[in-house]
Amino acid sequence: MTPHVRPSSRALRRMQTRERILGAAIAEFRIAGMAGADVNAIVTAAGVAHGTFFFHFPSKEHVLLELESREEARMAAEFTRFLDVRHDLTTVLTEVVGLVTRLEERFGPVLFKEILALHFSPTRPNRDEWTDHPLIVLLVREIERARGDGAGDHPEVDAFYSAAFFLLGIYGVLTTTTNSKTRDTMLAQHVASVRRGLTMKEN
Template identity: 35%
Template structure:
């Protein structure tokens, strides 16, 4: 390859990519804390100075991995909306894209997912305007679903999206912990993340009729839950 002829900027982009990938690989192997810059620069074939030019701290690599993950999710949402796909298909594709773009299962992926789940405001600051965070990207999909009649109206799409994102990330972490646990017996049935998404999407359908006795019972249960913040709130009989 005639690297010598490449313009300087293209070479810089290529070097930066190589450094990033070496760092991600090392973080996946050793975790962020234990990873050694020494091993990253050796693997990437660059100097310490080059590493720090592109990534002033390890946190900058973590942040970039979070951005790449969120961008893949948002991109799948956008493409699904443009193609006019159904809500279930878009959501399935978006979480599949997120899973593919995220680091391999392990402490590094956990750190990314924790950041997405627990610090969405901080994440939004860094993502800028081009990459919406997953809750906002998904809220657009669910809002389109509400307009089309796929998704029950009545709840703000941002709340539905927040539930779907947080529940799925929590299920994914639990799933990974179970897989890592020594001697964990493999359960039958769907993986927890897939089960979570299926149950929530079914629950968002506009089916339930107003008079359905199960809906009435659910409303009473919901009221009791809301009141439970008060120490002597009512119980459902």
């Protein structure tokens, strides 16, 4: 067993500085968006020198990457706990809708859209594979499990593309529709539509 190594006081201060910068940047992004965010305002709020921001984050995009990574891990952990109890696929898809909508509530519409824009940007720093995104991995696994149970038996179903299409649909509704009742209706219809697509057989 590897012994637990406590970080040095210098490393601890560096971590604390990074957290202050991240928190100040998120607050600024909520108001102005990433493009409009003022680095001077961020470092002033964090109480650090201008160059310290770029020591920890090479660009403003890297702040969003850090935030995205943390939130994905948090959502995946919550989803994993939910999946500790067996659920039917409709319930699983509905829970994913809840995870994403709660994320938008936590971020606010401006920051939420910034995260999505960066996530799908062709110029995104550190491009990665879908397997690097734990929420997608878990959803793909559940779709495959449902197919194995006979709940999703369309012969042409691809679990990854089904998961990706489902998540894109949620993002599309949340970023283009502001009326809460209309949103709820559209999201429920999206769940039902994807669920039917996973079970419908070709004639």
